Amino acid sequence: MDIEQSKKDNQLAEIFKTLSEPNRIRILRILDHSDRELTCSEVSEQLNISKSTVSYHFKALRHAGLTNTRQAAQTKYLSINEKTFKEYLPSFLKSL
Amino acid sequence: MDIEQSKKDNQLAEIFKTLSEPNRIRILRILDHSDRELTCSEVSEQLNISKSTVSYHFKALRHAGLTNTRQAAQTKYLSINEKTFKEYLPSFLKSL
């Protein structure tokens, strides 16, 4: 099997794996609908899950290339990485 | 929340979970590229994984509505369920 193709499969699978977690889909929906950046604490309150768990999900989303992060002082602002969605899932955000 | 939307959400989540396994992505690609039905044994040889594992993946794909199954005697032929892809992931097959 083509090793480059195999790597692509793994990357694509990672994107899907990231999207197969309801809380991460919710995070993306909040991001998309609020149309602004969000912080860990904010999401923690809105979804009623601990900050450590949100941090864990933020990391997963960023690692999969689904979000961007902007750091300002001790606060990290999350936003949607449009590029990735355009490339891999052009219709996903509309379906939220 | 809209119950129809809720059903769609659940189905979409299941589709993503199903697609989060590299071997299942590979099975779909083989299906798409060969443009014909495939059997469990055939895929087992091509991907070099046991037949029981392939059977497990076949079940997952069918359960998520991603594939169709046609039974003839003791053999099960798998094919892509175009309808589901059109509805939920219109650009996915092209990207394979």
Added chain:
DNA sequence: TTTGTATTTCGATAACAATCGAACAAGGAG
């Protein structure tokens, strides 16, 4: 009816994922 082929199910195992609270680090406000 015996044999062979295709697939599924079972039991076990090893790896991974989601979650929490506690502890920690780093920056800002007073």
Added chain:
DNA sequence: CTCCTTGTTCGATTGTTATCGAAATACAAA
């Protein structure tokens, strides 16, 4: 400097997933 807020990391727990080989099932052919 001390306190508060923000976020990360750690350790533990609980549940899920991918995988295999062996056994079981179902059908067909000889």
